[in-house]
Amino acid sequence: MTSNEILDKLEEMFPNAECELIHENPFQLAVAVVLSAQATDVSVNKVTPELFKKYPTPQTMAKADIKDIEKYIKTIGLYHNKAKSILGLAQGLVGEFDGVMPQTMDELITLPGVGRKSANVILSVCFEVPAIAVDTHVERISKRLKFAYKNDTVLEVEKKLMRKIDKSRWNRAHHLFIFFGRYFCTARNPKCDECPFTEQCCDTKAKKMKGIV
DNA sequence: ATCCCGAGGG
DNA sequence: CCCTCTGGAT
Incomplete structure (x- = not known):
């Protein structure tokens, strides 16, 4: 074949077949993708609705208490590292990209918790850039x-x-x-x-x- | 190469 | 009980 x-x-x-991570914008997808590392999308979708309700934008999440973030995402595992990552992700977006998700691989992987795999997901799902x-x-x-x-x-x-x-x-x-x-x-x-x-x-x-x- | 880590499935 | 889950940072 x-x-x-x-x-x-x-x-x-x-x-x-499509992206099954719950999200309404590139910021939310980026957070969901970071949380999905070594976790099922089902478990991620269980916590993100409440998390996004409390922290809907990079600006609001950037000022969050990391302990509070941990509380929301604890059930997905690796929660200590992931809380630090998404807090840093929000802060990096606000500080370096004016709160707007960048659309290049080089810029995306500067964000904490975002490696090549996550960057490719963001590029292809949010911006329809060809990527695997x-x-x-x-x-x-x-x-x-x-x-x-x-x-x-x-x-x-x-x-x-x-x-x-x-x-x-x-x-x-x-x-x-x-x-x-x-x-x-x-x-x-x-x-x-x-x-x-x-x-x-x-x-x-x-x-x-x-x-x- | 190792660590992070809870939940669900077999 | 053991294995796996849309990995990344050190």
């Missing part, structure tokens, strides 16, 4: 379906995906890989028995040889 054929099939399986954010799902799926090798770094995975996938499909591919990874080709118990990609999957073949599938 070609890259386009794989994406066509994924479109068929997940026609409404490589998170845990995208990395796993890319390696299982042989878009990349197992020991490739996330940056190498991103470069290979950009090379092998048409630029016009980058943003869709990101969400399709996420949905496929989240609901079908999961880390622990992937649904190999009903998977349309078993031919080009390294993991499934390994399992077949062992008689697992």
Whole structure:
């Protein structure tokens, strides 16, 4: 199967794959993305509505007490670092960017808690810039379906995906890989028995040889 | 390479 | 019980 054929099939399986983080503007998406590190979007969506209600703008959050922020986000884990990150994110936006979300990779990654992956999500979801954010799902799926090798770094995975996938499909591919990874080709118990990609999957073949599938 | 970390699933 | 979750900073 070609890259386009794989994406066509994924479109068929997940026609409404999209960003599931609750947000109403770029600031809120940036906060939600930072909070989503090593946490499920479900758990993030559980706390952000109340958080955004209390701190709707970078200006209001910039003046928040970090302890109060921690209280709101405690249930998602890693809450100490994340509270510091989103407080610094709000302060950085106000102090360096006049409260307006920047639209370049170089500027975005200067914000605390925002690395390459989060920046790519903000660029593609908020500003429709072609980008492929490589998170845990995208990395796993890319390696299982042989878009990349197992020991490739996330940056190498991103470069290979950009090379092998048409630029016009980058943003869709990101969400399709996420949905496929989240609901079908999961880390622990992937649904190999009903998977349309078993031919080009390294993991499934390994399992077949062992008689697992 | 290590740390951060609670919640949900199997 | 153990593993995983839209990672980033040190």
